[in-house]
Amino acid sequence: MKPFGEAGHLLRVALVYALGVALFLIVRAILVPHSFGEFGYYRGRAIAQVAALPMHFAGHQACRSCHADVVALKRSGVHAGLHCEACHGPQAAHVANPAAVRPVLPRVATLCIRCHAYNPARPHSFPQIVVKQHDPGGLACNTCHQPHSPLQGFGKKT
Amino acid sequence: MNITRRHLLLLFPAAAMSWESLQAGAPEQAPNYQMYKHWWGMLLDISKCIGCGNCVRACAAENNVPEGYFRTWVERYRVRDEDMPYPQVDSPDGGMHGFPALPAEPGVKEFFVPKMCNHCADSPCTQVCPVGATFITPDGVVLVDKEYCLGCRYCVQACPYGCRFFNPSTRTADKCTLCYHRITKGLTTACCEACPTGARQLADLKNPNDPIHAFMRTHSVQVLKPYLATGAKDFYYDLDGAVR
Numbered sequence A: 001m002k003p004f005g006e007a008g009h010l011l012r013v014a015l016v017y018a019l020g021v022a023l024f025l026i027v028r029a030i031l032v033p034h035s036f037g038e039f040g041y042y043r044g045r046a047i048a049q050v051a052a053l054p055m056h057f058a059g060h061q062a063c064r065s066c067h068a069d070v071v072a073l074k075r076s077g078v079h080a081g082l083h084c085e086a087c088h089g090p091q092a093a094h095v096a097n098p099a100a101v102r103p104v105l106p107r108v109a110t111l112c113i114r115c116h117a118y119n120p121a122r123p124h125s126f127p128q129i130v131v132k133q134h135d136p137g138g139l140a141c142n143t144c145h146q147p148h149s150p151l152q153g154f155g156k157k158t
Numbered sequence B: 001m002n003i004t005r006r007h008l009l010l011l012f013p014a015a016a017m018s019w020e021s022l023q024a025g026a027p028e029q030a031p032n033y034q035m036y037k038h039w040w041g042m043l044l045d046i047s048k049c050i051g052c053g054n055c056v057r058a059c060a061a062e063n064n065v066p067e068g069y070f071r072t073w074v075e076r077y078r079v080r081d082e083d084m085p086y087p088q089v090d091s092p093d094g095g096m097h098g099f100p101a102l103p104a105e106p107g108v109k110e111f112f113v114p115k116m117c118n119h120c121a122d123s124p125c126t127q128v129c130p131v132g133a134t135f136i137t138p139d140g141v142v143l144v145d146k147e148y149c150l151g152c153r154y155c156v157q158a159c160p161y162g163c164r165f166f167n168p169s170t171r172t173a174d175k176c177t178l179c180y181h182r183i184t185k186g187l188t189t190a191c192c193e194a195c196p197t198g199a200r201q202l203a204d205l206k207n208p209n210d211p212i213h214a215f216m217r218t219h220s221v222q223v224l225k226p227y228l229a230t231g232a233k234d235f236y237y238d239l240d241g242a243v244r
Helices: A005-031 A045-051 A068-076 A084-088 A092-096 A108-116 B005-025 B054-063 B124-128 B154-158 B190-194 B211-218
Strands: B040-045 B072-080 B088-090 B108-116 B134-136 B142-144 B165-167 B172-174 B200-204 B234-237
Touching (some): B040 B211, B124 B134
Antiparallel strands (some): B165 B172
C-alpha cells in the first residue's frame, strides 16, 4: 500500500516545484543587494554612498574663523553677497590643511571682467564696463579697486 | 567635586544653550541628517544671472565632471520680438568660460538661463530605469547608483530637460546630485556657493523657515515644461515664454 494512494505522482511534482521555489529564493537572496527596497525600488545604501563623496568647496562658513578681517571688509562693500570661493575657487583642501595647501591668488585680469565686462545679455542693473574705455592703459583692476570692497574710496557706497 | 541637585538643575539650561549654539554654528553632520525632514529644490532667478559661468566651473570642480559634459550649464537666449517662439540659443562650452558679447540689436533681447537637473518629484528618468539604478531619495533628490547602473542610457533619452549624460570614464549614467554630499552636511551646493549674484539658491521646501516660501508667495515663479507634469523642483523667477 502506497502512503498517498494514487496521489504519489502529484507529490513528486509538488516536491520539484518546492525545490525550484527554494532555489529561486536562495539565488535571489545572493544576487539582490541587502539594502535593495529599503526606501523604494533601489539600493538604499546608494544614498549613503553618494552622500559620502569628497567635497572640494569648503563653504563660506569656513573662511571667517581665520580670515575675519577680509570677511568684514567684504561685508562692508558691494561684494558683500559674494562667497569667498566664488573668486578664490574650491578651497576645501586649504581649510583641511591651511599651512600645507596655499591657495593660488586669482588673476584679476580674467577674474573681474568675467562678471563685469559689458554684455547686452546681462541684466541692465548689473555694473558693467567696456574694458577699452574704462581701462585704456591696461592697468590691473586692483591698481584702483580693492577687490573685496571695489567701490571703496570712490565716494559711493564702499 | 560634588554636584548637588541644585547645581545640576542650574547646569541644564546652560547645557541646552550650548547645545543650541553648537547646532546653529556647526554644519549639520551626516549622521544627524534626517531625510524625511527635507524636500530639496532650487530657485533660479533669471533677472540676476550674469552668465559668468562660475556655477558650471564650480560644478565641474566639485563633482569631477568630465570635460565636454555638464551637470549644469548656462544658455544664452536671443529673442526677436516678432519671432518669439523661435529664439536663438547658444551655450559655448556650457557657458563655462562665459559668453562673448554679441552686438546689441534693436528689437532683440538677450538673457541667460541657468539649467540643471530639475529633481522632478515624478521624474521620467527614474521611471524608465530597468534595474532600479536611479531613484528619487526620500528628501527629493534624483540620484544614480553607479554600482548598479548598466549604462543602457534609457534615462538619458527619457529626461525631457536634457540633464543626463553618459559618463565615458565611469561608463554609467551621470547627472546633477544637487551636491547631495554637501546638502546632507548643512552646506549649500557648489553652484550656489560660487554664484556671485545669488541667481541660484538651494531651497528646502519642507523647512518652513526657508526664504523660498516668502519669495514664492510674493513672486511669479515657474518650472520648465510644466505641461509634462514631471513635478520639476527648479523654480525659475522672471522666466521668459521663449525658454524651453
